Amino acid sequence: MLEAKGLSVKINGIPVVTNSSFFIPEGKITAMIGESGSGKSMTVAALLRMLPAGALASGEIRFMGTDLLKATNEEMAVLRKKEFFTIFQDALNSFNPSVKMDRQLYAFSAGRVGDDQESFRKKMKAILGKLSLSAEILNQYPFELSGGMLQRCMIACALYVKRALLIADEPTSALDKVVQKEFLKWLRLLNESGTTVLIITHDLDVVADVADEMIVMRKGEIVETGAVADVLARPTHEYTKRLLDSRF
């Protein structure tokens, strides 16, 4: 589905991701784990081609035959709209505070697939119900909802558009344990409906709970990859072992 070869990212000449190669298999949930500053979010920014000012990526990221680092801005805009769905850590700030939720959810979902308002409302209400959210939220503003509810709204949009790849950058770190568990349940639901998932996290419990494959990053480099069950049972890199030790 997605393969990176020799990916490097430098910010103002300083390397933050170095010669990283990894593979995201189709239909699976792959977790990218590592401590803060290990280069996980920068890797995501590189594959979305949304690097901050002064950052430069080199190497290759292939998605369905397209090298994302060489794609034109127009091609990337189409990929982001038609193939990816991205959820960020801060759900509260992921929505415009002055715009009602119905308009924003429409833009994040129905607007991307060309549905009209009527079918959007019908479908979205059904999905919100599935996620234990009242349709009332459509008439509310983001600041009237909790972080957990807003993260569920993002999942609702992801369920609506059912894109090939869902990228979730630290989606659970701002959620309490109960909401986190539920969020992971919906993530699995989404995966079961055919969406490949790349989840970025620093929480090993999240990895163990939801992921099939894992990529361990440290100081901008990939130190270990493999099936979650294998890596957790037989870690080979010292950093992974330390990570596992710190879990208990």
Place this chain on the structure above:
Amino acid sequence: MTVKWIGKRMMLGALVLFIVSFLSFFIMHASPGSSATAYYGGNAQTLTTAEKERISEAFALDRPLIVQYGAWLKQTVQGNLGVSAKEGRPVASILGERLPNTLLLFGVSMFFIIIGSIWLGMTAGMRPGSLLDRGLSAFSIASSSIPAFWLGILFIYLFAVTLGVLPSSGTGSLGGDGGFVDKIKHLIMPASVVVLTHVGLYARFLQESVKAEIGSYYVMAARANGVEEREIRRGVLRNAFIPYLNYLGVTIPSFFGGSVIVEALFAWSGLGQLLVKSVMVKDYPLLMGGIMLTGLIVVVSLFAIDVLMYTLDPKLRKGELGG
């Protein structure tokens, strides 16, 4: 918009006018010289002490200041602004003659400042790092640094003296028909000076506000999800407009005060010029009336801005910001 909210704003406006009137009244009476001077007309040197005392007594100027203020406040609340000490005519009719000119200069200048700053600020803010972005920053510094009187003199020299295309001063030509075209010709230079010395600062404020919004988390999330750029921009502009309106509201009083200089420079027969003359001759009834009318215009402008902000900002509507 709730009746409660409107009522609250109107009460606040009335309170502001009361404080302005109280401070103005006592500050002007604290200035050196007798408040009866204007009533003496050209006879100040020849009047005897007894005659001066009679004048003070006739106009109740011998009473304690707080009593004088109370009497002024009572008649003002009843809609009577009193009689000009210098001209002997009702203050309301003198102000009524000047008000249209001030409203014309203020309204036209404000219109072009708002239109110009919105267009410049939004266009430049949407293109960070562009030539327009950098150019507007430079223009803003120049616009806010140039003194209005200097630009006014330059305009008079250029367009009135050298080119002879615009009248140098006044609100209408001597012997002219006082028609619309003549009025506009006289308005062009003072309004241009007010606009050019203010538009850059307002545009820069909006530009920075748009740039801050463009860098917001929600814009990143929307772009990462391929939300239409038009939809993103609409939200960005709406949010950037809220602090801009706030800034406009905060600066309107000083903007209004600054136009006094322009009125004086171009002999624009407005309230500003009238107020300056009233101070010179100690015509306190006229001065108080002028201050109250100016204050009322500012309060009404601020109310209009509050209504706009209320409409744009849902947090204000939902009472999250104590609105």
